[in-house]
Amino acid sequence: MLKKIYRGVRLLPKRGKEPYLSFYKILGFYPFNITLYEQALLHKSSSIKLKDGRWINNERLEFLGDAILDAIVADIVFKQFEYKKEGFLTNMRSKIVQRETLNRIAIEIGIDKLIKTSARNTTPNTHMYGNALEALIGAIYLDQGYRAAKKFVDESLIGKHLNIETVAEQEANYKSRLIEWSQKQKISVSFDLIDSFVDSNNTPIFKTAVKIVGEQAGLGTGYSKKESQQKAAKEAFNKLHRNAAFRNHIYNLHEQQQQLHNEKYTKVQTEDCVSEENPEPEG
Structure with a gap:
């Protein structure tokens, strides 16, 4: 608790400044390690070479975020649909985390305005923005833990941009x-x-x-x-x-x-x- 308060106090001079404000508008909170979030929005076409020769982009964070998102959505639908069987829950998770859905939500929350890319093709069909959203979830997990990542997915993504009951009625996988x-x-x-x-x-x-x-x-x-x-x-x-x-x-x-x-x-x-x-x- 004291560590969290200390971090919050340390961030006070930076709050309201870019890029902290841009991330706050999307996340609903200020990042501790903003480098993670900046990397989450770094498409592979704009990879950066470090001094040690390594190239960084958002692919590793996307891999982590994909796994975290699966766990969070499984947790949510398990509790939301108390009497449904495993097959229904699996289909619900698949429909929520499918690329088309993530891409749409990513655009709606403004990730398309912040992502760094040199790719000429930035149409939604490339799923570039949905992938960046997964990377962002990975960054939240590393920066503030599973509970913060779950709150973001549950309240900011699903709560504001998806109707669980409507999704349940959609055609299954x-x-x-x-x-x-x-x-x-x-x-x-x-x-x-x-x-x-x-x-x-x-x-x-x-x-x-x-x-x-x-x-x-x-x-x-x-x-x-x-x-x-x-x-x-x-x-x-x-x-x-x-x-x-x-x-x-x-x-x-x-x-x-x-x-x-x-x-x-x-x-x-x-x-x-x-x-x-x-x-x-x-x-």
């Missing part, structure tokens, strides 16, 4: 729903990365195909493998539920596959029985 359907129907589903490249701004692009019983059912392109899988899964899931002809085609393919499997199994069993009844003569 398409990849999870497709896998759940495949397990229930005992039908094989695979996610295949069919292409990856960089665009004119050197931004990685991924393309994924969803195959059901070996039949291509959906294609998705995104700025991460996860995003491309979700888009491909959404296309496949909607196709299954809205296109009766395609759904019947998949069921027929599955039946044919099962029939071939059963015939092959029967043939192998028959050959084994014949082999046992007519063993080869000893030399």
